[in-house]
Amino acid sequence: MYFYFDSNYYRNSIILFKEKISITYENLTMLRLIYNTISFQCMLLLMVLDIGSGHSQTIHNIDSLIVVIAEQDNDSSKLRNLLIITREIRKIDPVRAIDYADQSLRLSIKLNYPQGEVDAFYEKCIIYKSIGRLDSALYYSEKAIAISDSINDSKRLADNLLNYGHTIRKTGETEKAFLQYKKVLYIYRNLNDSSGISQVYNALGIIYKIKGVLDSAAYYYHESIRILERIGDLERISASMINLGIIYITSGDLENARKYLTGSIKYAENFNRINHLVIAYSNLGIVAYEENKFDQALDYYNIALPLSEQIQDKTGMANLYNNIGNIYFEQKNDLNKAYEYYNKSLPIFREIGYKSGILVNLMNIAVIYEGWKNFDQALIINDTCLQIAKEIGELDRQKRIYQNILAVYSQLGNYEKAFEYQTKYYELNDSIYNIEKTEVIADLTLKYEKEKDQARILALENENLEKDLDLRKRTNQRNVYLFTGSGFIFILFFLFIFHRQKSRKDKIIAEQKIKQLEEEKKLLAAKFLVEGQEEERKRIAKELHDGLGVLLSTTKMQFTTIKDKSPENKSIIEKATKLLEQATGDVRKISHNMMPGLLTKFGFYEATEDIFDKINETEGLNAGTKIIGDTKRLPENMEIMLYRIIQEMVNNTLKHAEAKNILLDINIQPEMLNIKYSDDGKGFNVEEKIESRSIGLASIQSRVNFLNGELNIESTFGKGTVYNIQISTG
Secondary structure: OOOOOOHHHHHOOHHHHHHHOOOOHHHHHHHHHHHHHHHHHHHHHOOOOOOOOOOOOOOOOHHHHHHHHHHOOOOHHHHHHHHHHHHHHOOOOHHHHHHHHHHHHHHHHHOOOHHHHHHHHHHHHHHHHHOOOHHHHHHHHHHHHHHHHHOOOHHHHHHHHHHHHHHHHHOOOHHHHHHHHHHHHHHHHHHOOHHHHHHHHHHHHHHHHHHOOHHHHHHHHHHHHHHHHHHOOHHHHHHHHHHHHHHHHHHOOHHHHHHHHHHHHHHHHHOOOHHHHHHHHHHHHHHHHHOOOHHHHHHHHHHHHHHHHHOOOHHHHHHHHHHHHHHHHHHOOOHHHHHHHHHHHHHHHHHHOOHHHHHHHHHHHHHHHHHOOOHHHHHHHHHHHHHHHHHHOOHHHHHHHHHHHHHHHHHHOOHHHHHHHHHHHHHHHHHOOOHHHHHHHHHHHHHHHHHOOHHHHHHHHHHHHHHHHHHHHHHHHHHHHHHHHHHHHHHHHHHHHHHHHHHHHHHHHHHHHHHHHHHHHHHHHHHHHHHHHHHHHHHHHHHHHHHHHHHHHHHHHHHHHHHHHOHHHHHHHHHHHHHHHHHHHHHHHHHHHHOOHHHHHHOHHHHHHHHHHHHHOOOOOEEEEEEEOOOOOOOHHHHHHHHHHHHHHHHHHHHHHOOOEEEEEEEEOOOEEEEEEEEOOOOOOHHHHHHOOOHHHHHHHHHHHHOOOEEEEEEEOOOEEEEEEEEEOO
16 A cells, blocks of 8 residues: 655654644545555466466367367377367366366376376466466476476476476465576576577566566566567467556556557457456556546456456456455445455465465455554554565565554554654665656756756766776776785685695594504404414314324223233223223314314315214204305315304204204305305394304304305294305405
8 A cells, every 4th residue: 555754754753753744544545545556466467477388279179179089099199189188278168178187197107208297297287376276286387397307308397497486476485486487597598499588588577576676577578578579479479468568557657558458468369368368358457447447447357357267267356356346445435345355355365375465455454444443453454464575575565564554553643653664664665676766866867967068067077087987996906906815815715724624534534544454453363363263273183183092092902902811800991991982982073073184184065064964863853955066175264164154053053943954055156155054943033142142143253254254144933043144255
């Protein structure tokens, strides 16, 4: 709403403000209605952009095409026709269009044609956006963007990013939409796509119109029209013409506004752009409204309203209800009737999530409550309006809300609060670009130049030129010093950061090397320990076999000789001989366990088979081995470690598993040895055994680690245990 204070009020105290303020409610209302009309221009403008974008093709006989696709095979030709039907029908029957878009999507998936999926999602976004389902529109737009990006289709990606910008802009996120358009413009320029560039220019014009920067908005609309005329794309011209007409409405040039709006209707009718017709007639209604031709304005609105209902354009319907409410408010001063139409509009804006529409609608309702002298409710609604305006960044409307609030406080006699909001208004007004102020300055400059003598002006210009050159010279010198100093500081800062990062990196590398050496040291110590243990086993086994074993055998022979010479001690000697035989066997067994002869003579594979042959001699236990590959000898330490691993797994089974079957598979590969050992015993909890530090499992794991191998144990209660071991032999 529009409310004006002389600037002197801003400088005076609250007391002086209270004395000087004298604005009647009737004058205030008249001024606000001017702004109401301008507000709705902005909302109607936001409807245009979506229609000016996308793929379109004129089809004069949709019914014939529907008959054709019913007889077509499911191929790319049918898919193309389905998409054409979708694009045409969505202008007049969005519900049927959704069905054809779904058919297109299913056929694209069946044909494994991602480009078709992108186009189907694009159409669904357009349709849902046109009926106010912005959440669904955003969802399908994001899916189209994702697929376009995955198949590196830059054209489709740009079209869908642009469509996404339109959709988020409709939700009131103006800045986010602005950044999206800038991103899309870069892609279209790289593609040298003039049509796409014109669409982005039209979109940027809308953003600048919302921000109140009308000169920039007009520039982009003119550029869009110029490009479309150059490339002969007349179908989209109506959008930019409508937008330009709205700019003329805002600037008060109603004659040119009517010219462009009427011109747009011709193009919209030629290409069956019902959406554009809605917007053009609605804005012509605003032109008539501005000229106080209220009956004519209602006629235009009554043309636009059934068209918007025909295409289920909820945004258009909501705007028209608002505008009709304005006429009842202005022409007949019928607050109740105006309030009725405003309340028809508000639920629709809320349903489609159009925050700009909600904002203007609530601002109008606040004026109604103020007219009813319900100032408390008016303040509450204005406070809500202020929050929405700040949220969506509409500074111009924020200024108007400040004016509305100060007007309410003025009528309440609370001049301190009124002055507070007047101050906020001027602070905000000074912070944004004001085109009217620029035009006033330009007019004054022109008058000044006409009044001055040309000679004096020339002399002054020469003097100013010399001063300007001198100033530029000093400025350039200062800039050189500044940039040189800044560059030097930057280099020092960079060197400092580089040195610091290098020191930190060197420290980390040194710590890693120390840690690596410590780990290698531990592994080396463990290796020496294990090798030492095995060497000690070999030494003890050799001494038992060659020393004690020979000694016991010799003693047995002596007893045999004595038995023949001392018959009276025969029974004692025989008993002693048996004990010697048992001792000799035990020594041989201990020696064999510590270092099997087969392992030393024939290697790991022979020794392993020997273990399983002996297990088979045990009643109730069946053991089998399967060795695949080249059984050539391995390094001695590796053979010993592998043998000890097999021994430990067998011992675990014999002691704890209560198994009936044992199976050992050894798969010998050129650089790898795969060992799988399994039994059908009672099984155990692997994690629990590891946590309890079981000696058997720890022994197996340590030897596998010694060989730089990998061990995996799987065990289930009642189903047995499986050991999988991988050892590199390369």
